[in-house]
Amino acid sequence: MPDRLAVPVREAEVVADVDVCVAGGGPAGLGAALAAARLGARVCLLERHAFLGGNFTAASVGTVCGLYVSEGDSFSYVTRGIAEEVAEALKAQGSAFGPMPFKGTAVLLYVPWAAKRLFDHLATDEERITLFLHALVADVVRDGDRLEAVVVATKRGPQAVRARTFVDATGDADLVVHAGAPWTIGDAGQRQYASMQFVMQHVDVGAAMAAGLDTLGKLIADHGGHLSRDSGAVLPTLRPGEVIGAMTRVRAADGGPLDVTDLAQATYGELEGRRLAEEAAAFLIEHMPGFDDAFLADTAPTLGVRETRRAVGEYVLTGDDVSGLARFDDAVAAGAWPREYHVTGRSTEYVSLPEGGWYQVPLRSLRPRGLANVWVAGRCISADHDALASTRVMAPSMALGQAAGTAAALGARGDGSVASVQASLKEQGAFLG
Ligand SMILES: Cc1cc2nc3c(=O)[nH]c(=O)nc-3n(C[C@H](O)[C@H](O)[C@H](O)COP(=O)(O)OP(=O)(O)OC[C@H]3O[C@@H](n4cnc5c(N)ncnc54)[C@H](O)[C@@H]3O)c2cc1C
Numbered sequence: 001m002p003d004r005l006a007v008p009v010r011e012a013e014v015v016a017d018v019d020v021c022v023a024g025g026g027p028a029g030l031g032a033a034l035a036a037a038r039l040g041a042r043v044c045l046l047e048r049h050a051f052l053g054g055n056f057t058a059a060s061v062g063t064v065c066g067l068y069v070s071e072g073d074s075f076s077y078v079t080r081g082i083a084e085e086v087a088e089a090l091k092a093q094g095s096a097f098g099p100m101p102f103k104g105t106a107v108l109l110y111v112p113w114a115a116k117r118l119f120d121h122l123a124t125d126e127e128r129i130t131l132f133l134h135a136l137v138a139d140v141v142r143d144g145d146r147l148e149a150v151v152v153a154t155k156r157g158p159q160a161v162r163a164r165t166f167v168d169a170t171g172d173a174d175l176v177v178h179a180g181a182p183w184t185i186g187d188a189g190q191r192q193y194a195s196m197q198f199v200m201q202h203v204d205v206g207a208a209m210a211a212g213l214d215t216l217g218k219l220i221a222d223h224g225g226h227l228s229r230d231s232g233a234v235l236p237t238l239r240p241g242e243v244i245g246a247m248t249r250v251r252a253a254d255g256g257p258l259d260v261t262d263l264a265q266a267t268y269g270e271l272e273g274r275r276l277a278e279e280a281a282a283f284l285i286e287h288m289p290g291f292d293d294a295f296l297a298d299t300a301p302t303l304g305v306r307e308t309r310r311a312v313g314e315y316v317l318t319g320d321d322v323s324g325l326a327r328f329d330d331a332v333a334a335g336a337w338p339r340e341y342h343v344t345g346r347s348t349e350y351v352s353l354p355e356g357g358w359y360q361v362p363l364r365s366l367r368p369r370g371l372a373n374v375w376v377a378g379r380c381i382s383a384d385h386d387a388l389a390s391t392r393v394m395a396p397s398m399a400l401g402q403a404a405g406t407a408a409a410l411g412a413r414g415d416g417s418v419a420s421v422q423a424s425l426k427e428q429g430a431f432l433g
Contacts (some may be wrong), residue, residue: 012151012158016044016130019412021150021163022405023137026054027394028378029169030119031082031401035428036167036409037128043405044161045129046152048136049301052119054171054378056112056394059304060197062235062244063107066337066395068099069358075099075106078336078358081430083398089118097238103338104352111237112244112300132161137170140178145372147179164412165373167404172261173309173368173380181370182312188256190385192306192392193342196273198245200281201297205236205243208290216247219287227283228276230346234284242297245284248276249342250303257343260305273303306342307388310380315364319386322359323351330418331360331432332403332425335396339389351389360433361391363418366404373411377404402430 020036022029025047033045045052055061067087068075077084087108090096095114099106123131132152139151141160149162168175173183185191217231224230232247250273252258252265260266281296320326322339336358339351353359365382366375378397379388391400406428407421425432 010158012160014149014162015132015152015159017162018042018044018130019164020167020405020408021161022046022167022169023150023175024054024169024171024378025052026169026171026378027056027397028401028404029054029167030122031398032167032169032377032405032408033129034082034122034126035402035405037126038428039406039409039424041128041409041412043129044163045123045131046135046137046150046161047131047133050133051116052123053115055304057116057119058300058302060112060199060244060300061304061394062112062197062237062246063109064395065107065393066335067108068106069336070105070356078334078431079395079399081399081425081428082402083395086118086398090114095238103350104355105336105338109235109238111239137174140175142179145370147175147371147374150175165375165408167401167408168311168368168374168376168380169378169401169404171305171308171379173311173376175374176311176368176371176376176380177309179371179374181368183309184312185259185309186307186385189344191257192389193257194250194260194269194273194303194305195246195248195342196250196277196303197300198277198281199297200234200243200245200284200291200294202241203243203294204290205241206290208234208243208288209236211289216288223287224283227280228346229348231348234288245277245280247280248273249346250276258305259308260303261308269303274299306392307379307385310388311368311376311382313365313369313376313382314367315362315382317361317365317381317383317387317391319384319389322387322390323353325354325357325359327433328360328362330363332363332366332407332421333361333396333399334358334431334433335361335391335399337390337393337396339386340393341389358433361400363403363407363421366400366407375404375407377401399430402428
């Protein structure tokens with residue numbers, strides 16, 4: 001039994017009193033805050049890091065997945081609305097390139113730094129959004145089945161944000177957990193592993209790309225038995241001589257997947273991630289064409305985490321729903337990314353959807369059980385491990401955020417009904433099917 005002590009009850013200054021409070025400023029939280037503000041709600045967006053974007057920026061993932069569905073020889077957007085707006089804005093400023101064909105679908109390559117600045121502008125251009133960075137939501141104030149406020153840990157002690165409705169876009173279901181509502185986390189065999197992305201500069205990108213996409217896997221098979229993964233990619237950022245390395249698998253000290261809600265494991269993961277990044281960069285310099293004069297410029301600002309806690313909602317989306325291209329009467333988003341698994345062992349597995357196919361996500365998967373004024377979005381929606389393997393990527397996360405923000409804004413006005421949410425999303429240009 002761990003040692004425990006009572007923490008004195010303290011009062012918290014209320015620093016914002018709004019219609020909609022969004023916790024977490026990753027792809028889902030950004031989508032939620034923008035959608036709610038554009039519907040006229042006064043929004044407070046809370047982000048624990050110094051910048052917005054979540055894994056988009058903090059983990060430097062390097063490609064936006066799940067934007068497109070294949071249409072024979074070409075691709076069209078399956079996640080429209082805010083996800084499409086972000087993709088087109090990055091492309092318009094020369095900071096993104098795509099669709100790039102990949103595994104029967106396609107991705108958008110982008111520059112993480114450019115995304116960081118775009119998100120600064122998107123959030124601050126909406127005058128109804130109050131943005132607080134360095135704002136870790138550490139608790140909630142609950143009254144019956146409703147949240148009244150969230151409590152933010154700050155240098156000045158606890159501060160509170162009061163709201164009519166809330167969106168949990170923390171990726172780890174922090175609001176749901178603090179509220180005492182049902183949540184789940186996959187056991188070791190059912191949880192995706194984390195990765196540490198890294199940036200290399202002074203690369204001869206032309207030579208690296210000319211070697212072909214399969215080269216890295218072959219080189220790892222021949223010389224890289226010591227590396228943490230047997231495959232991966234080097235992703236051009238579109239800036240001269242620069243690539244992002246996506247080729248680490250960060251395991252906990254016991255070899256299993258990390259649970260980064262545990263301080264000791266989170267710390268271990270960051271340190272181990274940087275060690276593995278260094279190891280992978282050294283391998284590229286030694287073996288990969290175009291890397292002779294390259295150097296490891298930096299690792300991503302934080303470890304990239306794919307799967308932790310998620311809400312148990314009114315409906316749990318399943319892997320069969322995703323692969324069976326499910327349709328729902330209360331659909332609020334669509335997705336088309338394959339089920340992508342970074343699990344035990346060194347390989348990464350993809351389970352493709354039927355060609356040209358897409359599935360829907362119901363509003364019920366965004367409704368945590370037992371909480372009347374909370375919606376969840378992004379990688380902490382109510383989904384099983386196999387559904388999450390597809391829905392967790394960034395374009396569907398933005399679409400789920402847009403849906404949750406819409407429901408929360410309408411809910412704050414007293415009409416969060418399925419029909420109203422769907423009508424509003426269609427008006428906003430989101431694709432539900
Ligand atoms: C290494 C790696 C590579 C990936 N590659 C790709 C890829 O190439 N393409 C792709 O589309 N997807 C990729 N993904 C998946 C994708 O990045 C994420 O699943 C997606 O970002 C989920 O969005 P989200 O907003 O739900 O969560 P996150 O991106 O995790 O964002 C959550 C945000 O909430 C903040 N937060 C958390 N807790 C609190 C709190 N208590 N208070 C305040 N703020 C809080 C976090 O700081 C973060 O900004 C990858 C993921 C990883 C880890």
